[in-house]
Amino acid sequence: MSLPIIDLTAPMVVKAAAIERACRDSGFFYVTGHSVPADLVRRLDASAREFFALPEHTKAEIAMERGGKAWRGFFPVGAELTSGRPDRKEGIYFGTERPGDPRPLHGGNLFPEQVPALKVAVLEYLDRLTATAQDVLRAVAVSLGLDEDYFAGGYTADPTVLFRIFHYPPSEPDADDWGVGEHTDYGLLTLLLQDGNGGLQVRTTDGWVDAPPVDGTFVCNIGDMLDRLTGGWYRSTPHRVRNVSGNERLSYPFFFDPDFDREVPPLPSVSHGSGPRWDGQDLRAFTGTYGDYLVRKVSKVFPHLGTELE
Ligand SMILES: O=C(O)CCC(=O)C(=O)O
Ligand SMILES: [Fe+2]
Secondary structure, three states, rough: OOOOOOEEEOOOHHHHHHHHHHHHHEEEEEOOOOOOOHHHHHHHHHHHHHOOOOOOHHHHHHHHHHHHOOEEEEEEOOOOOOOOOOOEEEEEEEEEOOOOOOOOOOOEEEEEEEEOHHHHHHHHHHHHHHHHHHEEEEEEEEOOOOOOOOOOOOOOOEEEEEEEEEEEOOOOOOOOOOOEEEEEOOOOEEEEEEEEOOOEEEEEEEEEOOOOOOOOOEEEEHHHHHHHOOOOOOOOEEEEEEEOOOOOOEEEEEEEEEEOOOOOOOOOOOOOOOOOOOOOOOOOOOOHHHHHHHHHHHHHOOOOHHHHHO
């Protein structure tokens, strides 16, 4: 089984039909025909590699602990526990640049002064990917029989945008460690840029399948909130990463999520039921805002930051 490639320049009815098929099937697809310049991707990649090559103590100058409850900055290998055990990766967390915003997971970003090009590339990338995600969501809305601007005029009029850059050191082929343990994403859509090394796996009805890098594309997958909104009609699918390429792997997941302060009740048009989810969690059971859901999840993957987020 291979994941479909959806061209964003195709007519809306064509895109919407392809998205419905993909979201009903594996919840994963590739996006091409986007307007993110290749040169921006190159600058982002080059400056990120420059950052990760810095000595540990220099990287620690922008350690996540210094970002407080904004949950921004650098974390070293082993500090994040995606599925209850330490991941074999290090990374930097970013989000929409909003200095002074006191809400958890909001605020100003921490950028390394040693690599000024990273700040320029990240801020530009956040803008470009926000537009790309709104574009994909328009087709998702149509695929659900909703008005094209259903999300942009509501849940994502003021979206929660988080962006991470991960560096996965190579794993031994027979090791049982994971760069990122099995998980689903929390929000609406993830747009993932990955380098040429591969390592991402998606759990489908046929078992685990690879989502190898395809030049010029993003891997797009839907998250828990789209699963919840659609009552499980679109499934938020488990995935994981192990880097056995023998090389340093870099990846750039961009998370496009609902307004932090909004509740996300199931869509009125949705009546489809679904069986139990992979981890037994009932996404319809929680009450509260998207922010409540996200903070609860984040406190689990970064236990030492959890108390700050309460
Ligand atoms: O690094 C990757 O390829 C995927 C990362 C991921 O699944 C995540 O951060 O949610
Ligand atoms: Fe993920």
